[in-house]
Amino acid sequence: MGAAGDEGAAARRKEVRWATLGEICQINRGRVISKDYLRDNAGPYPVYSSQTANDGVFGFIDTYDYDFESITWTTDGANAGSVFYHQDEKFSITNVCGLLRVLDDNQVITKFLYYMLGQLTKRHVSEGMGNPKLMSNAMSRIRVPVPPLAEQARIVAILDKFDALVNDLSSGLPAEIAARRQQYAYYRDRLLSFAELRMES
Structure with missing residues (x-):
C-alpha cells in the first residue's frame, strides 16, 4: 500500500x-x-x-x-x-x-x-x-x-479472494503454497489492524 x-x-x-x-x-x-x-x-x-x-x-x-x-x-x-x-x-x-x-x-x-x-x-x-x-x-x-458497512464489505471481498486463492493452491508446490499463505497473512493483518490500534490505546 x-x-x-x-x-x-x-x-x-x-x-x-x-x-x-x-x-x-x-x-x-x-x-x-x-x-x-x-x-x-x-x-x-x-x-x-x-x-x-x-x-x-x-x-x-x-x-x-x-x-x-x-x-x-x-x-x-x-x-x-x-x-x-x-x-x-x-x-x-x-x-x-x-x-x-x-x-x-x-x-x-x-x-x-x-x-x-x-x-x-x-x-x-x-x-x-x-x-x-x-x-x-x-x-x-x-x-x-x-467500521462502516462499506469498509467491512471491502475487507471481506479482499480476504475471500485470498482465501480462495490459498485453497486453490492446496495441490500446488509447497513453496508456492507457503508464499501465498504468507502473503494472505500479511494482507489479513493489515486489513484487520483495527484491533492492534485498539490494544495500544
Missing part, C-alpha cells in the same frame, strides 16, 4: 466504533449430543463439535437447531477459541461449542466478524486448571471494531 492507501486506511479507522460481542450478537451454547445419539438419529444435517478436523463436523443427524448465517466457536479443550463461519446451512452444535448471531446486519457483516474473531479469540482463552476455555461470558466481553 502506498501513501494514499495508508491515508485512506487512517481515515477509515477514524470512523470505527467499538462494541462488545454481547452488544452486537445473540450468544447461544450448544447441547449435549452423544455418539449414541448420532448413531440413533442419523441424517443429513451436520453437528459441529470441538474438533477442528473435518471443519469441526462431529457427525450428522436428522434434525437441526439453527438455520441462519452465524459463527460458531469451540468453548473447551485444546481447540478452544477456534471459530467457524456458517452460511446457508442447517446444523446443530454440541455443548462444547458456542454460537454468535449478529443482531443487526445493517451494522455488522457476519463474515467480517468471523475474520476479525479469527485474529482475536485465541487471546481470550483461559488456561486455568490445564483445560483451555473460552466460555460465553468471556466471549460476550470481547471488544471488536465496527
